[in-house]
Amino acid sequence: MDLTLSDRHRALQAGLRDFIARHGHRSPPVGGGGGRVRPDRRVLDWQALLIEHGLAARAVPRQYGGYGADPDVLDAAIITEAFNRAGLSPGIQGQGIRMLVPTLLEVGTEAQRRRWIGPTIRGETIWCQGYSEPESGSDLASLRTHARVEDGHFVINGQKIWTSSAHYADMMFLLCRTEPEAPKHEGISYILLSMDTPGIEVRPLPTMTGHATFNEVFFTEARVPVENVVLGRGKGWQVANVTLKHERMLLGDASKLMHRVHRLRALLERVEVDGVALIRRPQWRERFLRLQGEALAMKYHQMRLLGEAAKGEEPGLGVLIVKYVGTVLAWKLTALAVDALGDAGLPYEPHDDVGEDDEATGWYADHMYDLGLIIGGGSSNIQKNIIAERGLGMPREPRVGTS
């Protein structure tokens, strides 16, 4: 165990301290519950400042508008840790930046990278993800939204669902079936399209949080140039797996868990019943400490994974469990918070701004949104299949009616 940082990493820490002291006050408020609104001027300015200092889009090459540092997992961890500790916004975290950009860097054409990466990392172009369909959830590869090719265009028909941010997104990365004769996984293409394309209709889908974060998206003869395909026709499943890999890491951020543990402790110290703070009551303290133990395990587990990634080791079981464990634990932490808030926490007035006016609404919104994260991005039940099959080497279920 050698946790000493290199001179370069220590210099990064010093630079972060300096940046936070000089510019920290310019950070927009830190919001929970996913991107609910389009980034405003303050968010865009903060993002530009972060990119300029190499604190966002750090490893995105300069020719695409990034900072151009060599990719380094420790750099990323040090930055995240410093921002979390200072309570500053880490910049825009949308699906465009966290999922599309790494995907284009890995498998996009030069023209696609030049056209899309710059505006996406600056927050000028907002993306949504067109994956799930009403009949294709966990079995994503069975998707039915389809496109025929006509005059150099894909002509798209079908329906997507659970599309976060579609109501204000500029662009979508879409999975749709373009090769109806090919086997299930080989008939899908990954297509970039403008949400202004005629024939696209977005309908908000109310969720239990009361926030309009999800949508249904309907396609009727929507025409998109064929050059907007990524990696080529029929390669969409391969591209999607690149993207999902990035999503699995996105959903299990241990420093976010620890931040929540600290907030939870503060809440238990503040809430009193019959004049006694909950943290002084054994039942509440015991519940808190059990969750703290779980969160500590995930905190150090993430450090272990970072160390392994830094050495270039192949990710294995350790990475596969992160989404499942992290999202369930996040939910358990907010569950204790809403219990601590008790009956007085029930008044619930959510609004579609980034933050909430009152703490109770914030905890409840997070609690319900956390359940969405348990389900989305590969539900817990699917994660357990992945852990068992890829992590433990157990056999797949015999398939019924493979097509």
Added chain:
Amino acid sequence: MEFGPGESQRLFDDALRGALAGRVTPESRRAAAAAGGDAALWQALCELGLAGVLVPEAQGGSGLGMMDAALAAEALGHAAASTPFLGSGVMAPLALRLLGGAAQQEEFLPRLVAGEMRVAIAFAALTGTTGTCDLRLRGERLSGRVTGALDAADATHLMVALPGGEALALLAADAPGVALVPRRSVDRLRPLADLAFESAPVAILPGDARRVLDAARVALAAETLGAAQSMLDGAVAYAGQRRQFGRPIASFQAVKHACAEMAAALEPCRALVWYAAHAQDAPEPEARMLAAQAKAHLDEVGREVARGATEVYGGMGFTELLGLPFWFKRIMANRQLLGGPERCRDDAALAQGMS
């Protein structure tokens, strides 16, 4: 930066696991359970240097730290080995190193390294025992009773925590005024003993005895980690071979999800144990909290894995035919030793200013 074992630690771990694989067999465990220990195994492991991990090089040890000791404990738990490592490889050497005087270190540490000195540990004064702990010190004479001493088989010496946690008492097992009553534990591979003293002469090791307790809790957590990992690995392998309804039971989602949940709970424990061990060596301000939380968390996860893995084996897991109960009982007993999870969480609360 390297989080986790370094190159030399991995080499020692491989050597230890290799030695254990050759020596710890189903037959040797049964024999140890019947005899209340495996003296030959401990002697062989001492020759490998296991008792000297925490002993400074000046006294013949290898001068390593808790990270190394935790890795060794994990390997011992994985093998369900019957050894006095916790008492004679972790607690006694650490107590002498942290609290002992130079003369005591010179006298005892080389004998620990050689395996000639084996120390039963009675820490009930610090761990919230449900048994008896009624100890009185007058000058350098100890009287009273304490139950549940660890690693008492073949013990040459006794180390007793005194009420208040400000000192430890060390004495020979055959000193005048000492009575030792062996107790067979639910974990037959780790026998216990009840101790009684009648004005027995002791040497006092003054200082914060809780640091020894912290380290021992990390070692127990590591041991439970190894035992649980062994049970899970075994369950996954067994499920791949056992066929019902015309296919391996490992292909049924119910079995897969049970194993996935165990793996998901257990895998992050490894880093928690490593870091808690590392924190003891530093020592970090959070070292006590981390030791208590690591023990409590592994107690909880260990219990779930022990049950879940046994369920995968079905009736075979419940019998002694495959020897599975050795691991099950190790995990079950470790949970109660040196403070169960509730007590550990109480200590973790105190250590982070909640009272």
